[in-house]
Amino acid sequence: VADVYSAKQRSQIMGRVKGFGNVATEMRLIAIFRERQITGWRRKFSIFGKPDFVFRVERVAVFVDGCFWHGCSVHGTVPKTNAVFWRAKIERNRNRDKLVAVRLRASGWIVLRLWQHELKHTRKVANKVLRVLARSRHSNRRRDQYKRPAVGHRR
Ligand SMILES: [Zn+2]
Numbered sequence: 001v002a003d004v005y006s007a008k009q010r011s012q013i014m015g016r017v018k019g020f021g022n023v024a025t026e027m028r029l030i031a032i033f034r035e036r037q038i039t040g041w042r043r044k045f046s047i048f049g050k051p052d053f054v055f056r057v058e059r060v061a062v063f064v065d066g067c068f069w070h071g072c073s074v075h076g077t078v079p080k081t082n083a084v085f086w087r088a089k090i091e092r093n094r095n096r097d098k099l100v101a102v103r104l105r106a107s108g109w110i111v112l113r114l115w116q117h118e119l120k121h122t123r124k125v126a127n128k129v130l131r132v133l134a135r136s137r138h139s140n141r142r143r144d145q146y147k148r149p150a151v152g153h154r155r
Pocket residue numbers: 067072073074075076115116117
């Protein structure tokens with residue numbers, strides 16, 4: 001049987017099969033975490049919006065958004081067949097993303113959304129994650145200072 005699809009077309013098609021593209025991108029991000037020795041993350045941690053990864057201590061929720069499913073402005077394409085359906089579907093995903101971010105932030109989470117295409121740039125992604133983690137640690141420390149009694153204070 002002749003292969004009717006080019007490699008690019010095939011990866012576009014596979015990327016649209018829900019779940020498939022996402023597992024590959026999650027594995028990619030895990031590889032980046034390992035490479036840069038970023039620890040403390042968990043997968044499938046059950047909170048609102050089901051982030052792909054959470055850093056529980058730092059309260060950072062990480063989402064990896066598929067370029068197709070979340071309508072990336074660079075690679076997001078709408079299939080010609082059933083264009084109306086796909087456009088509505090992607091729009092719903094994007095609205096959901098916004099709602100999830102608002103709800104999580106309201107309960108003290110830092111939300112980090114990464115595009116699937118960003119994962120090609122290992123160093124950039126790792127630095128982004130590290131920056132967010134550092135920001136969280138910093139604000140946690142400040143919160144703790146308010147809770148703690150002043151030095152020398154006795155009850
Ligand atoms: Zn993209």
